[in-house]
Amino acid sequence: MNQNHWMLDVLVDLRSFAAANGLEALADHLDETLVIAKAELVSLNDTAGARTNGEQIKLGQDPEDTGGNQYT
Secondary structure, eight states: OGGGHHHHHHHHHHHHHHHHTTOHHHHHHHHHHHHHHHHHHHHHHHHHOOEETTEEOOTTOOTTOOSSOTTO
């Protein structure tokens, strides 16, 4: 999620600005948006898997395994 952390920072800044300037409905919606953004970013990280040498690792695959599959 670190590479997308900037997006959360922007949403926090927007929420703070809205709250400080009397835009309470917008601030509330940005709170909801932050929750959704965090959940989706975590979900992306969980399903994407780590990358090794440019190849995506599938769930359940041993990153040290150079061949075969997890069941052989």
